[in-house]
Amino acid sequence: MATPDIDYTQPDVQYFFDINKNRLKTRNAENFINRLGRENLNTLGNVSLLDIYLSKGRVVEPHYHQNASELVYCISGTARVSLINPFNNVITNVTIAPGQVANIPQGWWHWEVALEDSTHLLAIFDAPYPEYIFGSDILTKTPIEVLAHTYCLDPELLRKTLKPLDNQTIIIGPTDECVSEMHKRQAYPSYTNTTSHPHAAPQYQYPPQNNFNYGNR
Template identity: 35%
Template sequence: MSVNPASPSFQLFGDSTQSVNYRRDPYNYITQLFSDQMPAIHTGLFNVHLNQGIIVQPHWHTNVNELVFVISGEAMTSVFNPFTQSIMTYHLKPGQASQFPKGWFHWIVALRNNTHFLTIFDQPKPDIVFGSDFLRFLPKEIANRAYCVNESAYANAITPINQSTILGPPPGCDQNGGITNQPYHSTQPSPTTHPYLDLSSPPYPY
């Protein structure tokens, strides 16, 4: 978009809190600031607030590089390096950042309550491919043909994934597979004993 700095409507201010991208609950939500809200910029960001144990689900971007910058709390970022066939994981504290190159599969997990970080892009409109969509639209017959995965087991495993997922786990997840009728509580054990994140013996250097 071409912006004329001499135009009377030209402005250099934007408020990400006024544009909600996704709200899971009052404690876990994403707001945004992109060129639609502030045309003078040629980049954009998501403003992310998460409680401990909540994950920005696995996904990738086809057209942008992404920088994650932690403001408060702690987060673990992980990205799959397609060249070394390995996962690169970083434990971020306030003031620290990590990057996701364009096209690389990645995810982010909050390690403490009230974690706040920005995800900043080098283009104004990032494309997003959700891992949840890949899983739920992959036919069970193709999973079997491609990976020798049992068709019925695959179909059963992905049953809870009935829509695009941005923040997980979904409300009502019993953390042992499947969805219950009970609300999901985001209070989790300390990071060293988190059921998904055994940080006492991290598999990757920070």
């Protein structure tokens, strides 16, 4: 779709942009996201993208895009893309390798987990700038009292549980501090799929062993 309200005869028309110069999030040298939108390249139509680099076990935190669908293309490595169907509340898990894609409809809650180091994903959106609502923001911006009352939780325990988030938008998790602590305690999460895409393994654990090596992160 052509970009509306742009005069292609003007000298400020842009046909090139270096996405490496527009960082959305940096977790560390191996985990970061670059972004391209119409504010970077004014000839873009209804399209934008995120260039995502992840090491094994890192997660693009649960979130949704209220204004765009997302097509995730795997360039290198392997990733598990998980989404919740809002029509039946069923979780679908899709494993993608280089050359494979996963599609997330507009507004669906989803997340991506890198299953190996040097995973590189390209997320393409049908909007000139994808809007985001991240899980960490939902947890930290909703008053503790509201969560505690609504779900019958102990407010002090909840406050203690959420304190490590420290009102920050995580985007790429776990944080380096959390990874370091898990490594010291040899305590890692285990994920089990209850519903999977036909091309995805029906069950997996991450990490598979307690001696999993995060590397020098």
